Amino acid sequence: MNNNQIGVLALKNVPFLLFIAIFLVFGLMSDRFLEIQSFANIVKQASFIGIVAIGMTFVMLTGGIDLSVGTNMYLSTVVAGLLMKNYQLDPWLALLACLATGLAMGGVNAFLIVRLRMVPFIVTLGTLVAGRGIGLLLTESRGVILPNELFDFGSGSTFGIPNPILVFLVIAVVGHLILSRTVMGRHIYAVGYDAATAKKAGIPVNRTLGSVYLVSGFCAALGGFVSVSQLGIVNAGFGEFSELYAIAAAVLGGTSLFGGIGSILPGTVLGAVLIQMVQSGLVFVRVDIYLQPIIQAAIIFFAVLLDSIRSRKLADLGKRRIRIEEETTGG
Amino acid sequence: MIKKFLTIGLCSAAFAFGAHTAAQAQDKDLSICFAYQTLETEFWVAGHAAMTQSLDEKGIKVIEVNANEDANRQFEQIKDCITQGVDGIIIIPQDGESVIKMIGEANKAGIPVAVFNRPPNPDNPNDAIVVVADNVSIAEAAVEHLTKKARELNLDRKVQPLIMVGALADTNAIGRREGFNNVIKANSDLYAEPIEVPTEWDASVALANLESALQANPDVDVIFTSSDFLFPQIRAVLSQQGRWQPSGQEGHVILGGLDGDVTACKLIRDGYVDATGVQDLFFEADSTVEALLKAIEEGDKTPKQQIDDKGFALTQDNEAERHQDMWGCVLADKQG
Numbered sequence: 001m002n003n004n005q006i007g008v009l010a011l012k013n014v015p016f017l018l019f020i021a022i023f024l025v026f027g028l029m030s031d032r033f034l035e036i037q038s039f040a041n042i043v044k045q046a047s048f049i050g051i052v053a054i055g056m057t058f059v060m061l062t063g064g065i066d067l068s069v070g071t072n073m074y075l076s077t078v079v080a081g082l083l084m085k086n087y088q089l090d091p092w093l094a095l096l097a098c099l100a101t102g103l104a105m106g107g108v109n110a111f112l113i114v115r116l117r118m119v120p121f122i123v124t125l126g127t128l129v130a131g132r133g134i135g136l137l138l139t140e141s142r143g144v145i146l147p148n149e150l151f152d153f154g155s156g157s158t159f160g161i162p163n164p165i166l167v168f169l170v171i172a173v174v175g176h177l178i179l180s181r182t183v184m185g186r187h188i189y190a191v192g193y194d195a196a197t198a199k200k201a202g203i204p205v206n207r208t209l210g211s212v213y214l215v216s217g218f219c220a221a222l223g224g225f226v227s228v229s230q231l232g233i234v235n236a237g238f239g240e241f242s243e244l245y246a247i248a249a250a251v252l253g254g255t256s257l258f259g260g261i262g263s264i265l266p267g268t269v270l271g272a273v274l275i276q277m278v279q280s281g282l283v284f285v286r287v288d289i290y291l292q293p294i295i296q297a298a299i300i301f302f303a304v305l306l307d308s309i310r311s312r313k314l315a316d317l318g319k320r321r322i323r324i325e326e327e328t329t330g331g
Numbered sequence: 332m333i334k335k336f337l338t339i340g341l342c343s344a345a346f347a348f349g350a351h352t353a354a355q356a357q358d359k360d361l362s363i364c365f366a367y368q369t370l371e372t373e374f375w376v377a378g379h380a381a382m383t384q385s386l387d388e389k390g391i392k393v394i395e396v397n398a399n400e401d402a403n404r405q406f407e408q409i410k411d412c413i414t415q416g417v418d419g420i421i422i423i424p425q426d427g428e429s430v431i432k433m434i435g436e437a438n439k440a441g442i443p444v445a446v447f448n449r450p451p452n453p454d455n456p457n458d459a460i461v462v463v464a465d466n467v468s469i470a471e472a473a474v475e476h477l478t479k480k481a482r483e484l485n486l487d488r489k490v491q492p493l494i495m496v497g498a499l500a501d502t503n504a505i506g507r508r509e510g511f512n513n514v515i516k517a518n519s520d521l522y523a524e525p526i527e528v529p530t531e532w533d534a535s536v537a538l539a540n541l542e543s544a545l546q547a548n549p550d551v552d553v554i555f556t557s558s559d560f561l562f563p564q565i566r567a568v569l570s571q572q573g574r575w576q577p578s579g580q581e582g583h584v585i586l587g588g589l590d591g592d593v594t595a596c597k598l599i600r601d602g603y604v605d606a607t608g609v610q611d612l613f614f615e616a617d618s619t620v621e622a623l624l625k626a627i628e629e630g631d632k633t634p635k636q637q638i639d640d641k642g643f644a645l646t647q648d649n650e651a652e653r654h655q656d657m658w659g660c661v662l663a664d665k666q667g
Contacts, residue, residue: 030547032547035546038546038547041542041543041546042543048535136399141369143373155567155570155571227535230535230538230567231534231535231538231567236369236370236399236400237369237400238534238535276539280543283528283543284546284547285547286526
């Protein structure tokens with residue numbers, strides 16, 4: 001392996017290297033940060049935003065955006081919470097109701113974007129506002145206290161793995177397989193890369209676009225459910241700004257805001273855990289609480305900047321290789 | 332003679348009835364805009380109930396607007412209320428900074444304004460009636476009790492305290508942090524450097540950060556949450572570590588909070604929470620309404636006044652005698 005190849009390999013793995021670097025920096029500042037339990041806590045804390053970010057990745061791969069995921073988390077868990085509280089619905093049935101609500105909200109987004117050809121940014125901004133309004137109307141802005149069975153699930157483990165992490169891993173693997181091994185996944189990349197060309201190639205662009213908003217709605221509801229199962233309550237502010245963290249996680253994981261580029265494993269999963277790792281790391285090393293948001297933002301900004309430089313460098317290296325090959329062929 | 336008495340009696344009754352009706356009519360003509368920022372926690376629900384009840388008892392027409400934690404929306408709502416020509420405005424603001432602009436609008440329009448429970452920042456140049464809990468002294472009262480319990484531990488090392496800090500833009504959160512730190516500093520022989528955990532008043536942020544803080548510092552002996560609504564998150568984290576124990580049991584973490592909500596009341600009764608700082612919501616609501624009505628009656632369009640609620644600490648020691656003074660316990664009793 002020559003220096004160029006090592007350089008390319010390093011550039012391709014910048015998010016992973018950055019992840020390791022940040023982990024080690026915090027680890028050097030606090031021994032306990034390097035413990036397996038600390039890492040498990042970080043992944044657990046990142047699980048709900050990670051699940052939401054996986055759905056967001058599907059949308060962003062098509063060049064779209066879903067700003068309504070935070071509201072979706074709130075509305076779908078409110079529906080589940082009220083059904084459990086007022087009608088003593090079994091938590092598993094409540095989960096189905098939660099997912100159905102999430103899918104319904106995703107369906108509304110899909111209908112408006114695909115059928116009425118409205119801009120995703122505006123549509124999902126509208127459903128962000130309307131969905132929260134419906135949730136607040138249903139609860140009269142009061143918090144919905146959830147039954148203990150749900151809390152037991154959120155704080156419990158299966159096969160020694162905390163349940164939130166297990167759900168996160170399952171969704172990540174399923175999402176990864178859909179994107180990398182199925183026709184639907186190939187269609188998503190093709191539509192995001194160039195929708196017009198994809199249409200000419202016979203790809204069902206509308207169906208592909210609609211499906212990603214359904215996936216996003218499903219993931220938002222599931223992420224919300226995983227989160228409230230740890231909190232034990234759905235407050236009126238629940239899910240606010242989660243859309244921004246989900247977008248940040250996807251972008252940090254290498255997903256392009258313009259579509260066609262990105263992955264879930266390691267991509268978005270790494271991004272979600274990285275964001276949480278920075279937040280936890282700052283608490284671990286007891287950074288002044290006024291400085292924490294500034295440092296957190298600076299690290300995320302630096303990571304995205306590095307990723308952008310990486311993409312440019314890789315593109316340049318790709319061009320050079322093509323030229324060399326042409327020269328070789330010509331000679 | 333009887334006729335004379337009857338005539339006087341009827342006249343008196345008519346006069347009394349007329350006066351009462353006139354007074355009622357005057358009150359009924361008054362309209363107050365009540366702009367609150369959220370009903371997210373029990374505290375704000377109870378505050379809203381206390382305020383609306385106080386206004387209702389005086390037969391005042393209330394225009395209620397809920398900003399749902401959006402300061403910009405609240406500003407627009409205040410401007411709407413001004414346009415509607417209300418006689419007075421009561422604001423529970425999102426934070427101490429955004430309310431300054433709202434008070435300024437009310438001042439410009441010549442409508443007296445009262446700010447409830449969340450005071451404007453000290454650099455506020457505008458005039459308002461400010462009814463506020465003395466967060467510093469209430470936090471001090473609660474943490475004093477925690478300190479008493481911490482001294483009883485007789486550890487061979489310094490006691491490790493932890494504070495869950497609220498949103499840094501919220502003056503209440505800052506006051507509570509100040510009260511906590513005052514007591515910690517005054518007992519520096521007992522306490523190690525406190526651990527500060529940011530919560531941004533967000534339950535999921537609080538849960539994640541507390542879990543990290545306790546993973547990094549497992550020897551925490553005292554936890555003070557700047558708001559009682561975060562006790563479920565504290566319970567979640569301590570339960571995982573096997574440290575959610577009532578006082579007197581091995582592994583008990585000395586717990587304190589502030590607000591005096593239903594959960595805190597129940598947890599004090601069950602022995603898990605040692606103390607909570609209590610705001611006298613009923614006093615605060617009555618004082619707000621009375622001060623605002625007085626300003627309206629006197630034609631004072633830009634009243635400037637501060638009314639302090641000194642509050643108190645409800646502890647496991649005084650719960651039996653003082654629980655009726657805490658709004659959370661009153662609600663808990665109603666809920667059974």
